[in-house]
Amino acid sequence: xNNIFKFSIGIFSTLAFAWLAFVIGARNQFGDLEPTSSxxxxxxxxxxxxELFPKKLSGLAQxxxxxxxxxxxxxxxxxQVRLVEAGFDVERGWGKRPSMPxxxxxxxxxxxxxxxxxxxxxxxGLRGYSDEWFHKHLYEPQTMVTESICQPSPFLxxxxxxxxxxxxxxxxxxxxxxxxxxxxxxxxxxxxVAYLKSLKQDYELPEMAFVQTxxxxxxxxxxxxxxxxxxxxxxxxxxxxAKQINSGKEIYMKAAPGGGLxxxxxxxxxxxxxxxxxxxxxxxxxxxxxxxLIKVTMHGLMGEIEVNxxxxxxxxxxxxxxxxxxxxxxxxxxxxxxxxxxxNSASSISPEEVASVRESVKDRPAMQMWTAAELExx
Numbered sequence: 001x002n003n004i005f006k007f008s009i010g011i012f013s014t015l016a017f018a019w020l021a022f023v024i025g026a027r028n029q030f031g032d033l034e035p036t037s038s039x040x041x042x043x044x045x046x047x048x049x050x051e052l053f054p055k056k057l058s059g060l061a062q063x064x065x066x067x068x069x070x071x072x073x074x075x076x077x078x079x080q081v082r083l084v085e086a087g088f089d090v091e092r093g094w095g096k097r098p099s100m101p102x103x104x105x106x107x108x109x110x111x112x113x114x115x116x117x118x119x120x121x122x123x124x125g126l127r128g129y130s131d132e133w134f135h136k137h138l139y140e141p142q143t144m145v146t147e148s149i150c151q152p153s154p155f156l157x158x159x160x161x162x163x164x165x166x167x168x169x170x171x172x173x174x175x176x177x178x179x180x181x182x183x184x185x186x187x188x189x190x191x192x193v194a195y196l197k198s199l200k201q202d203y204e205l206p207e208m209a210f211v212q213t214x215x216x217x218x219x220x221x222x223x224x225x226x227x228x229x230x231x232x233x234x235x236x237x238x239x240x241x242a243k244q245i246n247s248g249k250e251i252y253m254k255a256a257p258g259g260g261l262x263x264x265x266x267x268x269x270x271x272x273x274x275x276x277x278x279x280x281x282x283x284x285x286x287x288x289x290x291x292x293l294i295k296v297t298m299h300g301l302m303g304e305i306e307v308n309x310x311x312x313x314x315x316x317x318x319x320x321x322x323x324x325x326x327x328x329x330x331x332x333x334x335x336x337x338x339x340x341x342x343x344n345s346a347s348s349i350s351p352e353e354v355a356s357v358r359e360s361v362k363d364r365p366a367m368q369m370w371t372a373a374e375l376e377x378x
Contacts, residue, residue, distance in 0.1 A: 034105070035053055035055075035105070036053065037051065037052060038051075038204040038205065038206070039206060053203040054102065054106060057107065057195070057198050058198065060190070061191075062108055063194075064194045066108075066109060067188050067191050068192055068195055068196075071153065071192075075117075076113075076115060076150070077113055077116070077119070077120065077121045079099075079113060079120065080099045080112045080120065081094050081095035081123070091253070092255070093255075094119065094122065094123060095123045096202070097208050097211050099122055099201060103122075103205075117149065117265075118148075118264065121199055122199060122201055123202070124199050125200035126200045126202055135157070136168060139157050139172075140154070140170065143170060143172065145321075147317045153189075156186055156188050157183040157184060157189060158183070160182040168183050168184075168185075169182055170182070170183055245340055248334040248335070248338070249337050251330055257321050258321070259321055260319035260320055261319065261321060266280050270341060270342035275312075276312070276314060277316075278307035278310070279308070280342065280344075281341075281342035281344060282342075282343065283344075284307065285305075286338055286339055287339060290353060293349075294349065294353065294357040295357060295361065295370055295375065296370060297319055298358060298361070299318050299361070299369055300316050300317045302369040302370070303372060315369070316369070317369075318369075319334070323367065328351040328352075328354040329354075332349045332353065336348040
């Protein structure tokens, strides 16, 4: 009986301590925060007449936040610029500084999220997208971003027969058929767009100024590519290889034409997402057969594969915006980069090697993705 009593007290004490730590910790970090100026006086007071940040969301944007949550957008999109992995979030253009708790004080729905299957949206309102772009993306994401895996939301729109000032013209594809339609946003769609356009952390805070970033020159050492693979002599990277790796890193991280958009699935640290997208760091696919790696980058990959003894079953569209648009040089650069970052060390890949593989598979349709079984039969 005494043991049961002690056990119950222990459980209660543990839960009570965890609850108090959560509530008090959140209160200390977040509860007393108020709008402030970009900088403070020496006595920590707000300078007279300075503009205060963050700003309150409009009523329409607050309603849009609820719609955003109801659609499950937080499953794939974060809203938190993080200063991790040498500042990658800032370097890839997702914000000018890391997000702070103060940024969210006027958000009734704090949608920080936890998975980045899609790009971070903390500053999507600063990326120059028009109302038309947002509405077309909501209706059918793939018409605006070909490789998008975002689910379409046609139920947010009314279809019209003709163009009017309140409609948007859209070339929608159903199978192989492309047709022109006119969509009219419902109130729900307008709320969501108002919310997305309100997401902008374009101000400095006393606790966090804008981060100044530069792309560093790569000066790390790699194993000499001599015929003797056991030669442990380390040499500084030759300029041509450093240039190729720097170019490949830019392609890997770029979410615009000329980029591969690779980081969204495989992550900036090359570790992928457990159970969904395989790692590139230490990957037997990355460090192994060059020809197989080039083919995957040209046409994509689908179905079950095994990476470092772990099985994955997903679809990888060919890198590029639009998919499959990378040139021989770009493919060579990005593959050389992933073979020489995150602890990887392997020989470079040249544009000539890519061209040779492209010629060998010239009769293969551009978007016909490979399977692991096909690649093993080469």
